[in-house]
Amino acid sequence: MQQQHLADIARKFGDRVQSVVPMFTREPKGLEMIEQASRYLMNCEIALEA
Amino acid sequence: MPTLVRPRGLESYFNEHPDVEIVIFAGKGGLGKTTSSSSLAWYMSQVKKKRTLLFSTDPQASLSDIFERNFYGLGEIEVAPNLFVVEIDADRRVADYQASVKQKIKDMYGLDEVPREIEEYIDSTSAEPAMYESATYDAMAELVAAHEYDIYIFDMPPFGHGVRMVAMADILSKWVEKITEARSKVAEYDAIAATLKGEKGHEDAVMQELIDIRNKIKAFTDLITDRRRTAFFMVLIPEKMAILDTERALAMFHALGMEMSGLVVNQVYPRELLDRPGTSEYLRNRS
Numbered sequence A: 001m002q003q004q005h006l007a008d009i010a011r012k013f014g015d016r017v018q019s020v021v022p023m024f025t026r027e028p029k030g031l032e033m034i035e036q037a038s039r040y041l042m043n044c045e046i047a048l049e050a
Numbered sequence B: 001m002p003t004l005v006r007p008r009g010l011e012s013y014f015n016e017h018p019d020v021e022i023v024i025f026a027g028k029g030g031l032g033k034t035t036s037s038s039s040l041a042w043y044m045s046q047v048k049k050k051r052t053l054l055f056s057t058d059p060q061a062s063l064s065d066i067f068e069r070n071f072y073g074l075g076e077i078e079v080a081p082n083l084f085v086v087e088i089d090a091d092r093r094v095a096d097y098q099a100s101v102k103q104k105i106k107d108m109y110g111l112d113e114v115p116r117e118i119e120e121y122i123d124s125t126s127a128e129p130a131m132y133e134s135a136t137y138d139a140m141a142e143l144v145a146a147h148e149y150d151i152y153i154f155d156m157p158p159f160g161h162g163v164r165m166v167a168m169a170d171i172l173s174k175w176v177e178k179i180t181e182a183r184s185k186v187a188e189y190d191a192i193a194a195t196l197k198g199e200k201g202h203e204d205a206v207m208q209e210l211i212d213i214r215n216k217i218k219a220f221t222d223l224i225t226d227r228r229r230t231a232f233f234m235v236l237i238p239e240k241m242a243i244l245d246t247e248r249a250l251a252m253f254h255a256l257g258m259e260m261s262g263l264v265v266n267q268v269y270p271r272e273l274l275d276r277p278g279t280s281e282y283l284r285n286r287s
Helices: A002-016 A030-042 B010-016 B033-047 B062-066 B090-109 B116-127 B129-145 B164-196 B205-224 B240-255 B281-286
Strands: A017-022 B022-026 B052-056 B077-080 B083-087 B151-155 B230-236 B262-268
Touching (some): A002 A017, A002 B240, A002 B262, A017 A030, A030 B010, A030 B033, B010 B033, B010 B262, B033 B062, B033 B083, B052 B062, B052 B129, B062 B083, B090 B116, B090 B205, B230 B240
Parallel strands (some): A017 B262, B022 B151, B230 B262
8 A cells, every 4th residue: 555655755756855754662761762763864765666 | 777866865955055054854744843853863963973952843743753762842952963853832932922022012102001902913913824834933043043053953844845835935025125115214204293393203113023034034035045055955755746746846946046955856766676486465565
């Protein structure tokens, strides 16, 4: 399901997408989790297939 | 063969735009805007060692939630070295503003009490969403104008993608300009009448107030429309409504002659989940 929408995002927005952040196992809370979330946001490792 | 889009992450963006001092995260509620703005604030303050202010006006106090402590209406609080958080109580700001308008009316016209109809009118404006927005922008402008931080990160409330701020500022600015013009004509006649009567002309307090408002709005819009100093990011999730919403926001930005700095796609299940044998049917359907 998500894959279709991600492909749609890649097609429609292409290079405008600056970062793709994964779903976390639980909602990020507290400084430690924020630090972890920040790594994903700043250095994106997920590519999108259009 | 599918084309691959490889987002570079926000670090590259900020390395290429070192002068950015205002970052605005826009988008609907519940998409991870607060997580994104908190993450960037962490990076700026801890990795880049910039004195960082993270700002929100969310009545649901989501920064309080993510940082697991209460900030709401308590001013700027340091949560880690260089990282300050402020959660504005917009309702209180609206109430304070209304009180100050009433006081100004009393001072300007030498009244003990504000006439009842005018008072009712002022009180009724609390119900206006525009008052809430205006209080938010006012708080933002005030913080930026104080120049106490290297970077300001705004977790915008979910109205109008934060874009309406620019449109509204433009309309307000034009309106104030028109009124200022009309009042300056009145002031001219006033001055002539005073000279004829042999009195000294008095300063127009209403006019001064309008000029102050216009200058404040202009300084702030100039700043947020300055691509070198301000970055707008929109947060979305891989769902149809969020995609449509993002398209609309991009069109609004374009219509206002502005540019979105980038998009952040949140809550993504990695593709590998589909191929992993232990993945539950629920997750498989979602991803």
